[in-house]
Amino acid sequence: MKRADRWLLAALYLSLAAVMGWAATHREREVVLSRFVTSLRGRTPNQVHNVALAARSINGRWIRPGEVFSFNRAVGPWTRDAGYQRAPVSYDGEVVPSWGGGVCQASTTLYNAALLAGLAVVERHRHQWIPKYVAPGRDAAVAYSNIDLRLRNDFPWPVRLGGEVRGQLVEFRVVAPERPPGRFEIRQRVAMVAPPAVVRQPWREGLPARRVRNPGRPGGRVLTYRVRLQEGREVARELLSDDTYPAMNRLLLADGDGQGGLN
Structure with a gap:
């Protein structure tokens, strides 16, 4: 390993250790800044599976002060190898099967939780059509590698994202040590x-x-x-x-x- 690579790995380790150390110290006094829930009623089993998989990928993620969070980077490509399934998506007015169909409901639910928490929006895109699970203007479409949801933490403290599927509901929340x-x-x-x-x-x-x-x-x-x-x-x-x-x-x-x- 080159010397520069060792320095980079050491810097990344120290940065992660600082966040985790801060988390261990402040976890007992965290407050929920926001939470947002959307309904999975009417979604196919494969869509629910994909939403749950995306939520698990994000659950527990930290965003440091000044850091930009990328949904696509956190979730990764929604492929068969990653565990995603083919599920219906709307395309050009038709419903067609696609790997990771339904993932946009996870990004949309997270987007709304981020808005209510006060996180800055760096990148967000609307859907081609109004989705059924959220009000128009409050959706956040994603497509891996070219359409992303990116959020920035402008608070002086790290925030933690939580996400899960419970029955026919998907919930995302933003947690921090203090409430602005x-x-x-x-x-x-x-x-x-x-x-x-x-x-x-x-x-x-x-x-x-x-x-x-x-x-x-x-x-x-x-x-x-x-x-x-x-x-x-x-x-x-x-x-x-x-x-x-x-x-x-x-x-x-x-x-x-x-x-x-x-x-």
């Missing part, structure tokens, strides 16, 4: 709503027998703010995102002559 003054709230303003269009597709052999191929989903524009309150009064307001989601078409199968269909 005041509290944070998320407020939103809906600027526009776009109803889904109805698209009729002639039936052909190989298509499913059900008349509604996709029930559709409304779109719209929503502005999301983080408000800091002290003694019940607003002292700061931060625009987190200005998101515009397209409406997902309601896709129906027409009758054999192509003229009918379900309204």
